[in-house]
Amino acid sequence: MxxxxxxxxxExxxxxxxxxxxxxxxKEKNIISEEEYKEYSSKKIEFLQN
Structure with a gap:
């Protein structure tokens, strides 16, 4: 298990x-903003820490 x-x-x-x-x-193609990118990045870090 x-x-x-x-x-x-x-995975x-x-x-x-x-x-x-x-x-x-x-972000490079300006489809999302820097702020949105940072928000997603912080959520990813939180997720991986749990």
Whole structure:
């Protein structure tokens, strides 16, 4: 069971990183603002800390 939980946590972390990469590209293209990017980044950090 612990192995499954670790696998899920790893997958979630990977997805968060992919999401942040996408957000970074969106910010570069002015699709989202710097403030929105920072907001999402802080939520990602909170999520990964839990």
């Amino acid at each position: 612990d192995r499954e939980v670790d696998d899920i946590k790893f 979630l972390k990977s997805l968060c990183e992919e999401f942040m990469d996408i957000l970074s590209k969106m």
